[in-house]
Each structure stands twice: as structure tokens, then as C-alpha cells.
Amino acid sequence: MNTKLLPLAFIALVVGLTxxxxxxxxxxxxxxxxxxxxxxxxxxxxDVPVDDSPxxxxxxxxxxxxCCGCCKRCCCQHDLWGSVEFLMWWxxxxxxxxxxxxxxxxxxxGQAGVLGLNTTSTLFGDQLGGNKLQGGGRVxxxxxxxxxxxxxxxxxxxxxxxxxxxxxxxxxxxxILALPFFNALLQQQDSFLVAYxxxxxxxxxxxxxxxxxxxxxxxxEIMMFRDYRRRVDLVGGYExxxxxxxxxxxxxxxxxQAGNPFAGLNTAISDRFATRNQxxxxxxxxxxxxxxGQWSLNVLGQVALGNMNEQxxxxxxTRTTFAGNSTTANGGLLAQPSNIGTxxxxxxxxIPQLTGNLxxxxxxxxxxxxxxxxxxxxxxxxxxxxxDLHVNLAQQIVGPQRPQxxxxxxxxxxxxxxxxxxxxx
Numbered sequence: 001m002n003t004k005l006l007p008l009a010f011i012a013l014v015v016g017l018t019x020x021x022x023x024x025x026x027x028x029x030x031x032x033x034x035x036x037x038x039x040x041x042x043x044x045x046x047d048v049p050v051d052d053s054p055x056x057x058x059x060x061x062x063x064x065x066x067c068c069g070c071c072k073r074c075c076c077q078h079d080l081w082g083s084v085e086f087l088m089w090w091x092x093x094x095x096x097x098x099x100x101x102x103x104x105x106x107x108x109x110g111q112a113g114v115l116g117l118n119t120t121s122t123l124f125g126d127q128l129g130g131n132k133l134q135g136g137g138r139v140x141x142x143x144x145x146x147x148x149x150x151x152x153x154x155x156x157x158x159x160x161x162x163x164x165x166x167x168x169x170x171x172x173x174x175x176i177l178a179l180p181f182f183n184a185l186l187q188q189q190d191s192f193l194v195a196y197x198x199x200x201x202x203x204x205x206x207x208x209x210x211x212x213x214x215x216x217x218x219x220x221e222i223m224m225f226r227d228y229r230r231r232v233d234l235v236g237g238y239e240x241x242x243x244x245x246x247x248x249x250x251x252x253x254x255x256x257q258a259g260n261p262f263a264g265l266n267t268a269i270s271d272r273f274a275t276r277n278q279x280x281x282x283x284x285x286x287x288x289x290x291x292x293g294q295w296s297l298n299v300l301g302q303v304a305l306g307n308m309n310e311q312x313x314x315x316x317x318t319r320t321t322f323a324g325n326s327t328t329a330n331g332g333l334l335a336q337p338s339n340i341g342t343x344x345x346x347x348x349x350x351i352p353q354l355t356g357n358l359x360x361x362x363x364x365x366x367x368x369x370x371x372x373x374x375x376x377x378x379x380x381x382x383x384x385x386x387x388d389l390h391v392n393l394a395q396q397i398v399g400p401q402r403p404q405x406x407x408x409x410x411x412x413x414x415x416x417x418x419x420x421x422x423x424x425x
Contacts (some may be wrong), residue, residue, distance in 0.1 A: 081154075081424045082141040089160055089373070089416030091210060093131025096384040098180055099249055100124040100167060100204050105174045105197050113178020113191035123177075129165035129384070130210035130245070136160030138418070142221075152221040152233075160414075162211030170203035171195035177204055179251060179269075179333055184392040184402040192269075192333055194253045202253035208383065212244040212276075213414070215375075219283060233287045239304040241279040241351060243412070247383035248272045249334070265322045271332040273383040274313040279349055281306015294362075298369070300355045308349035310381040310409060313342050334387055338395055339405040347409070349379040357418065367422045374415040381409045 100123040101113040114120055142154025171177050174197050183190035194202040219237030226232070254266045285302025316335025319328045331337050357371030388403030395401050 080141075080143045081422065083139070083369075083420050083422040085138040085140075085158075085418045085420030087136035087138055087158065087160060087373075087416060087418055088133060089136060089414050090133045091131055091163070091213070092411075092413045093128035094208055094210060094245055094247070094382040094384045096125040096127055096129050096165075096208055096247070097387050097389055098122045098125040099206060100169070101178045101180045101191065102176045103178070105176065107176065109193070109196060109199065112176050112193060112196055113180055114189045115180045115182075115191075116189050120180075123169065124167035124204070124206050127165075129208035129247075130163045132163045132165075133416075134160045134163045134213075136213075138420075150223045153219070154221075155216065155218045157214070157216045159214040162209060162213055164207055164209040164211075167204065167206040172201045173197040173199065173256070177202065177251075179204070179249070181333065181389050181391040184390045185394055185399040190391075192251075192253075194251050199255065199257045200253050201256050202251060204249070204251045206247075206249040208245075208247045210243065210245050210382075212242055215239065215241040217283065221287060224286075229291050231289045235283065235285040235287050235300070235302055237283045239279070239281055239283050239306070239351065241277075241304075241377070243277045243377075243380060245275045245277075245381075245383040246273070247387070249332075251333075262322070265320065268319045268321075269332045270317050271335040272313070272315045273335070273386050275381040275383050275386065276309075276311040276313075277377075277380050278309045279304070279306060279351060279377075280309075281349070281351070285353075294360060296359045296361065296367075298355075298357045298359060298371075300353075302353055304351040304353070306349065308347050308377075308379050309344070310347060310379070310407060311342065311344045312381055312383075312386050312405070312407065314340050314386065314405065316340055334389065334391065334403060336391065336393075336395060336403055338392075338401040339388060339403045341405075343405055343407065345407055347379050349377065351378070352376050355418070357420070359422065365424055369418070369420050369422060371418045371420075372415070373418055375413065377412045379409045380412040381407060382412070385410060 098115060101115065101120050102123050103112045103119045107119050111117055111119065136159055138156060138158035140154065140156035142152050145151045145153060169177060173195050175195070176193070177195040178191040178193050180189070180191045193200055194204055217237055217239050219235055221233040221235050224232045224234050249271045250269070252266065252268045255262050255264065257263060281304045283302050283304045285300065287298070287300045290297045314335050316332030317328060317330065318332055319326060331340065353373070353375045355371060355373045357369040359367045359369040361367040385408040386405065388405070390402040392399045392402045
């Protein structure tokens with residue numbers, strides 16, 4: 001998807017929903033006049049009533065006579081509004097590199113779990129994680145700032161429960177369990193054997209989770225055009241967004257080979273890659289409403305432009321236990337002294353968003369809706385993208401300093417269904 005075209009598509013959609021083609025020129029003139037009016041204060045342009053007759057406004061979408069959206073003598077009776085929504089969303093997910101592999105039991109020790117061989121298969125990784133359906137909620141509130149409902153201010157907050165992809169496997173040697181990597185010293189594919197027949201036994205516990213997905217808006221709306229069925233508002237304000245991503249691989253391996261002087265040596269390795277993304281920016285967009293009977297359609301298209309703060313935390317630890325003695329070293333397998341630490345940067349980002357809700361109005365104060373929401377982020381740092389599979393286990397002595405850290409971000413989306421209840425009072 002070309003994100004640069006999304007804002008234009010949003011505007012085109014809202015305009016298409018709210019204005020017939022035959023009146024496009026009139027609508028364009030109305031929008032220009034409305035924008036001028038808020039700077040000049042011209043009552044004629046602002047459509048301020050010149051007499052006591054009430055206006056037929058689309059935001060009065062339910063009237064006492066039941067002719068909702070079609071009433072001829074409606075007036076602006078409600079100055080506050082709010083909604084509570086249940087969200088069923090899912091995200092694009094995090095692409096994970098191959099992290100745990102296996103091979104047939106008769107595979108030679110030097111080839112077991114090594115990537116690139118026909119005998120090697122991936123047990124965990126080389127897949128999308130965190131892309132399952134997740135529940136959440138959103139709360140919106142606002143108020144009209146003038147009797148004619150020309151200007152409004154409000155805010156909204158949403159959050160989802162996140163998603164976790166897990167892997168757990170233990171073996172006495174069969175099946176083979178291995179952690180693959182590219183040996184930067186030998187310049188060839190390699191693996192660390194967690195479990196191998198007659199040599200080691202152990203387990204691997206790994207997970208990837210996407211959580212702390214939340215956002216908040218503070219916005220103002222200015223009426224640009226309306227009649228008794230339709231309305232278009234210009235929307236502007238501030239947006240905050242946050243998304244965290246976490247990848248961790250834990251392994252424990254014990255040498256069981258008979259006659260091996262290191263039999264009983266246990267090696268526990270932990271690698272952790274965590275990212276945090278926080279966005280702050282300004283919003284510009286359009287909201288369109290269209291009413292017919294007790295039904296109404298509410299469409300919001302907006303784009304937020306601002307700064308995305310990307311943080312990546314990489315940590316690793318290796319604990320060895322032998323003959324009752326235990327030692328701990330800084331660094332695991334994929335997290336080594338060359339890439340361990342906290343890394344941070346700021347990048348320009350855009351968050352286009354489109355929301356469409358179909359509402360049924362039970363009475364003038366209460367309505368229910370179902371709709372769809374899609375939100376796109378142009379720049380997000382995810383944990384799987386920060387993993388460097390090139391490893392030099394002897395980097396403290398000889399050879400290249402690998403793995404290395406370099407920010408790798410990507411686009412990300414959230415989309416799904418919204419169910420909600422709305423009230424006006």
C-alpha cells in the first residue's frame with residue numbers, strides 16, 4: 001500500500017459519501033466560505049440563523065417524531081456526546097528470523113540444525129508472530145462549544161490486549177534441537193546444539209509478544225458543510241500512539257556424552273530483543289455524517305504527522321554450571337557485547353487512519369453502531385527486525401565484531417471491527 005496516497009483517498013471517500021457530483025462546485029464554494037468564515041467571523045457565511053426558525057441539521061440524527069435525519073423542525077438539543085466501543089482488531093505481525101531448528105536423528109553433528117541444508121527444518125521463527133485477533137476497547141467523548149453546533153472539541157483513547165506467539169520444546173536428544181546462526185569467524189552457517197542424540201539434552205523456551213498497543217487523540221471539529229441529511233467537519237488536533245514488541249529465546253543444554261570430561265556441564269542462554277515505539281504528532285482530516293431515518297453513517301478519515309521515537313533494548317546472558325560451581329557471563333548467542341545495550345532514535349512518521357461506523361438510533365439519546373477501522377504506521381521498530389544472525393563467538397579475542405546493531409524499521413497496520421454504544425445528552 002502506498003501510504004502517501006492514503007490521505008487523498010480518505011478525503012475523496014468522505015467527499016464522495018457526503019456530496020452529490022452535481023453539487024461538487026457548490027460544495028467546494030461552501031468549504032472555502034466556511035474556512036474564511038472562521039477567520040473573519042462573517043455571520044452570513046457561518047450560516048448563523050437570522051430568525052428563530054430552527055435548522056435541519058444532520059447531527060440531530062434522531063427526533064421525537066421518529067423521522068430521524070428527515071425532521072423539518074429539529075433543533076440542537078444535545079451539547080455532549082460519548083461512546084464506548086469493543087474492538088476486535090489484529091495487526092500485521094512481526095517477522096521472525098529462523099530461531100530454532102531441527103534435523104533427522106541420524107544427521108551428522110556438524111550439520112544438525114544448520115540452515116541451508118535440505119535436512120534442516122525450522123521449528124520456531126521464519127514466520128509472522130503477534131498477528132492473531134486481539135480484543136480491546138475505545139472511549140470517545142466530546143462537546144459542542146456553540147449553540148448552533150458549528151464547533152466541537154473532544155478526545156478519545158483506545159487500547160488492545162496484544163498478542164503472544166510461544167514455543168516450548170524439550171528433548172533428551174531426539175528430536176534434535178538447535179539454535180542456528182551464521183558463524184562470522186568461519187564464514188559459514190552453524191548452530192548451537194541444545195539437544196543431540198548421545199551428546200546433549202535440553203529445552204528451548206521462546207516467545208514473541210506485541211503489547212502496550214494504545215493511542216489517544218485530542219481534537220477539534222469545525223463544521224464545513226451541512227444540510228438536513230449530511231454534514232462534513234474539518235478535524236484537527238494531537239495524537240499519541242505507542243506500540244511495544246518483545247522477543248526472547250531461552251535455552252538450557254546439558255552435556256550427557258559418556259566419557260566426556262565435561263559431562264554434566266549445563267549451559268543456560270538467554271537472548272532478549274525489546275522495542276518501544278512512541279509517536280507524537282498533529283492530526284488533520286475530515287469527518288462526514290449522513291442520516292436516513294433511524295440510520296446514520298459516520299466516516300472519519302485523518303492522518304497524523306509527527307515524530308516516532310524508536311527504542312531497542314538488547315540484552316543477553318549465559319550461565320554455566322559444572323560440578324556445583326556456577327558462572328555468569330554478559331552475552332548470550334544472538335545478543336553479544338557488540339550489539340547489547342539500549343539504542344534510540346527519532347524519525348518522521350505518518351499515521352493515516354480510516355474509520356466507518358453504521359449507527360442505529362434507538363431514541364434521541366441512545367444509538368448503537370458497528371464499523372471498521374484501519375490504522376497504518378509508516379515507521380515502527382519491531383523486535384524480530386533487530387536480530388543479526390551473524391555471530392562471532394570469539395569476538396573478544398579475534399575476528400569481526402558481530403552481531404552488529406542497526407535500526408531496521410518497517411510499516412505496520414492495525415485493522416478490525418468496532419462495536420459500540422453512543423449517547424447524547
